[in-house]
Amino acid sequence: MKFGGTSVASVERLQKVADRVIKKKEAGNQVIVVVSAMGKTTDSLVSMAGEISDRPSKREMDVLLSTGEQVTIALLSMVLIERGYDAISFTGWQAGIRTEAVHESARIASIDTSLIRPQLKKGSIVIVAGFQGVTEDGAITTLGRGGSDTSAVALAAAFGAQRCEIYTDVTGVFTTDPRYVDKARKLKEISYDEMLEMAYLGAGVLHPRAVEYAKNSHLELVVCSSFSDEEGTVIKEEVSMEKTKSVRGLAFEKNVTKVTLLGLPNNVTAVSRVFDAIAAKHINIDVIVQNVLDEARTSLSFTVDHDVLDETLDVLREQEKELEYHQMIFESELAKVSIVGSGMASNPGVAAQMFHALAGKGIKVKMISTSEIKVSTIIDESKLLLALDTLHETFHLAEEESVSL
Amino acid sequence: MKFGGTSVASVERLQKVADRVIKKKEAGNQVIVVVSAMGKTTDSLVSMAGEISDRPSKREMDVLLSTGEQVTIALLSMVLIERGYDAISFTGWQAGIRTEAVHESARIASIDTSLIRPQLKKGSIVIVAGFQGVTEDGAITTLGRGGSDTSAVALAAAFGAQRCEIYTDVTGVFTTDPRYVDKARKLKEISYDEMLEMAYLGAGVLHPRAVEYAKNSHLELVVCSSFSDEEGTVIKEEVSMEKTKSVRGLAFEKNVTKVTLLGLPNNVTAVSRVFDAIAAKHINIDVIVQNVLDEARTSLSFTVDHDVLDETLDVLREQEKELEYHQMIFESELAKVSIVGSGMASNPGVAAQMFHALAGKGIKVKMISTSEIKVSTIIDESKLLLALDTLHETFHLAEEESVSL
Incomplete structure (x- = not known):
């Protein structure tokens, strides 16, 4: 106990x-x-x-x-x-x-x-x-x-x-x-x-x-x-439940900020140099998304807690030369909403269902990150409650599962 | 340190x-x-x-x-x-x-x-x-x-x-x-x-x-x-000083009460039975004086802190029969004043000097207890300051000793 x-x-x-x-x-x-x-x-x-x-x-x-x-x-x-x-x-x-x-x-x-x-x-x-x-x-x-x-x-x-x-x-x-x-x-x-x-x-x-x-x-x-x-x-270990209920819960975080570096060189070290610089300041990074724009350049987005935004921007500005990016932009007042469930791995439609539900309420998904048993999305913080209600409904989370203990 | x-x-x-x-x-x-x-x-x-x-x-x-x-x-x-x-x-x-x-x-x-x-x-x-x-x-x-x-x-x-x-x-x-x-x-x-x-x-x-x-x-x-x-x-270990200065300091305690049992049987167990009864209640006793009155009877006085007086009296009253005393009296608002010094052992006049000094100021000594290097007296608490000043003066304690380190 x-x-x-x-x-x-x-x-x-x-x-x-x-x-x-x-x-x-x-x-x-x-x-x-x-x-x-x-x-x-x-x-x-x-x-x-x-x-x-x-x-x-x-x-x-x-x-x-x-x-x-x-x-x-x-x-x-x-x-x-x-x-x-x-x-x-x-x-x-x-x-x-x-x-x-x-x-x-x-x-x-x-x-x-x-x-x-x-x-x-x-x-x-x-x-x-x-x-x-x-x-x-x-x-x-x-x-x-x-x-x-x-x-x-x-x-x-x-x-x-x-x-x-x-x-x-x-x-x-x-x-x-x-x-x-x-x-x-x-x-x-x-x-x-x-x-x-x-x-x-x-x-x-x-x-x-x-x-x-x-x-x-x-x-x-x-x-x-x-x-x-x-x-x-x-x-x-094993949770006995209806196999159909692939989503078990919703997790979320507020106070999320997205930082994007545009025009990074498209080579193996560019991204790691960015994260080394940030890690040296003991700043935690959460969701990361990278887009390759063309053969020479890529864009890199990641989220940090709003409290460490200033510090993050400072580091990146100081090392603008070394990191070789063209432009830095950021967006605050975001939230992260995730669906979690071990049934998800065997059910590829779940992520699509999530995006569909959010889109149906006019909620724009700004970043996506997935693992075997969860899908996380970054959305406007103002839409957080709506998103939670919607997803709770969509995945029938309020309904009792039939548990066989 | x-x-x-x-x-x-x-x-x-x-x-x-x-x-x-x-x-x-x-x-x-x-x-x-x-x-x-x-x-x-x-x-x-x-x-x-x-x-x-x-x-x-x-x-x-x-x-x-x-x-x-x-x-x-x-x-x-x-x-x-x-x-x-x-x-x-x-x-x-x-x-x-x-x-x-x-x-x-x-x-x-x-x-x-x-x-x-x-x-x-x-x-x-x-x-x-x-x-x-x-x-x-x-x-x-x-x-x-x-x-x-x-x-x-x-x-x-x-x-x-x-x-x-x-x-x-x-x-x-x-x-x-x-x-x-x-x-x-x-x-x-x-x-x-x-x-x-x-x-x-x-x-x-x-x-x-x-x-x-x-x-x-x-x-x-x-x-x-x-x-x-x-x-x-x-x-x-050894304090080097003028051998004549036999008293080194004065210690004292206030809040002292004296309890006396009159007419105790004059045998080996009577006194120890009293102290056993008191010790069983975890009451601390300080100065003890016993007087043999005649072949059959003795009187016993001891001091306790005033805070435990009621408890002490209760124990003794409860066991009046077993302890076989005739009468119990007590006196509060007393103080204990002691002179301390290792030179005292070889200087038997010191105690006499103390009593003489106290008597000279009209301070009545109610109990005396001695050891190799101290003499304690019980006096009225109202006379404590006078006694301290008198003894400090009598034994020249304010004067610097000649120390050879």
């Missing part, structure tokens, strides 16, 4: 978390609970470090931030003990969560289960600090964004858990964001690959790293609410 | 701590810095635990509280690194500070110096979390009151340090509390034993445990100010 920052934000909420944990324990399970730092703890630690340095030592940031989860494990254990249960806390190093020697975004290398197992055997509820581990040399590391999800999945896999339940402030994975689309429906099941695409496309329920880890370990993940008893969404 | 909670209460103060550390480093020293939790951090952690339980799990309290120092070591290291110095933080377990398996007041068993030594060798400033250690089984422990002082002394001893400097919010050890006696003077030197008596008698600069540890390790301790460059007080 993994509980995130909102779920453990106060002593009062920890009591509610304890309710759930006790219920699970009383049902006859061995339980490992993974928790994040309480509410805004991490933010306030980061801001103290920010008073000291613009780029504080990464090693020391990990020492600093890992205290956040340590506070939560101690308090949650106290709550459970006060309620008469055996509970015991483990920091990352105490739990034997060994990581590579990278600070602020370490990957888990191994988990020494011999440290926790005796406690499980004697019936204790084990509370583990998420987001953190320790290197072979005994340095404290943190796992970066989505780290606590990853801790939970890795522990579940290492202990051969029946399932890994991620408790969040939503009730599960939805066909699309219910804050934008009224008819958005909670999915009973979704496959790892679909969830991965949804996660990468900005449906922020689970971090892609955690999903990938679960996929590789064939571990059943459940996303459910810390605040209600509603059933959550099961993420697993 | 050890810096307490007030000295590290904010990022701004950490900058000042860094100034001192850098100066020490630049003077060619290898430096280990021990720090406490920042300002009120511990209090706020304790209060969160208090929301959960009146008696929170001791193991989990240690997990919780040890985060306080961990935050400080990370931030202080960041400050030093930002200033261009190599600095590296160590939690208790990372520093190899092994303790016995007792929570909330563990004693240090050993320190594995092989973990820190390589960092000292390569010139790094080593920042260690005070107050904490780890058991052989990998459980986090804390050292209880005065724990960070003890960590500092133990590290200094383990590394064969030249000296251990305790930075506090006072400038050193005084003949008595300067907030009460204008003429109180800072001592240049004081012996371990004298410091121990002063510490036990309530002069709160250093925790007795740390002094004892330093004494056993023959380690030179220095108490000095984090906020000024004044020279501090050196605590060491």
Whole structure:
């Protein structure tokens, strides 16, 4: 059971978390609970470090931030003990969560289960600090964004858990964001690959790293609410559903800007030089489209988050000579809308159906990017809600699928 | 160098701590810095635990509280690194500070110096979390009151340090509390034993445990100010001074209550039964005086802190039958005043001189307790200031001693 920052934000909420944990324990399970730092703890630690340095030592940031989860494990254990249960806390190093020697975004290398197992055997509820581990040399590391999800999945896999339940402030994975689309429906099941695409496309329920880890370990993940008893969404290998429903959900992102370089030389290095220049500034690029205009020249378009537009334009202008483009144009206030579904690969008409539906509402598609199980389009942000409603309707996402569990 | 909670209460103060550390480093020293939790951090952690339980799990309290120092070591290291110095933080377990398996007041068993030594060798400033250690089984422990002082002394001893400097919010050890006696003077030197008596008698600069540890390790301790460059007080084995100055300082405590049991049976078990009854309630007793009245009966007086008076009286009343006393009386609003000095042992007139001086000012002595190097008296609290001034004068404490270092 993994509980995130909102779920453990106060002593009062920890009591509610304890309710759930006790219920699970009383049902006859061995339980490992993974928790994040309480509410805004991490933010306030980061801001103290920010008073000291613009780029504080990464090693020391990990020492600093890992205290956040340590506070939560101690308090949650106290709550459970006060309620008469055996509970015991483990920091990352105490739990034997060994990581590579990278600070602020370490990957888990191994988990020494011999440290926790005796406690499980004697019936204790084990509370583990998420987001953190320790290197072979005994340095404290943190796992970066989505780290606590990853801790939970890795522990579940290492202990051969029946399932890994991620408790969040939503009730599960939805066909699309219910804050934008009224008819958005909670999915009973979704496959790892679909969830991965949804996660990468900005449906922020689970971090892609955690999903990938679960996929590789064939571990059943459940996303459910810390605040209600509603059933959550099961993420697993094979999702049994009507074969006809090839689209499972819609993901989207706002605040997208498209940058186009016209008249780039049509040779193997021109494009890579552009992306090298941008990567050197740590700017993330999303959708990329390249058009060959003639034998000598090509045009290259890509999208970036609006927040880094100025920085992107600066880099490209500074290196105009070296990059040898003729003209640079950009377009802001765009959005990315994607359809996701593993059935799509075997159903080539799906993309066409998407474009047709959007065109039918007068929505112009400005860029397209596809993968095996998703199609992404860039459109005007002003048309986002219309596009979401249209696609939700077109692919019958509001209708219950017939699931055979 | 050890810096307490007030000295590290904010990022701004950490900058000042860094100034001192850098100066020490630049003077060619290898430096280990021990720090406490920042300002009120511990209090706020304790209060969160208090929301959960009146008696929170001791193991989990240690997990919780040890985060306080961990935050400080990370931030202080960041400050030093930002200033261009190599600095590296160590939690208790990372520093190899092994303790016995007792929570909330563990004693240090050993320190594995092989973990820190390589960092000292390569010139790094080593920042260690005070107050904490780890058991052989990998459980986090804390050292209880005065724990960070003890960590500092133990590290200094383990590394064969030249000296251990305790930075506090006072400038050193005084003949008595300067907030009460204008003429109180800072001592240049004081012996371990004298410091121990002063510490036990309530002069709160250093925790007795740390002094004892330093004494056993023959380690030179220095108490000095984090906020000024004044020279501090050196605590060491032999203090060279005029042999005639047998009293080195005055210690005192307010809020003292005297309880007397009249008509106790005059046998070997009667007194111990009284103290067993009180100890069972975890009430601390200070000065004890027993008078044999006749062959059959004795009277017993002892002092307790006023805060636990009601509890003490309750215990004794409940067990009136078993304890077989005739009458119980008590007297509040008393104070304890002690003179301390290692020269006293060889100078039997000192106690008489004290009583004479107090009597000369009409101050009635209600109880007396002596040791090799101190004499304590219980007097009316209303006469405390007069007694302190009188004794400070009588024993010439305001006058500079001639020290031959």
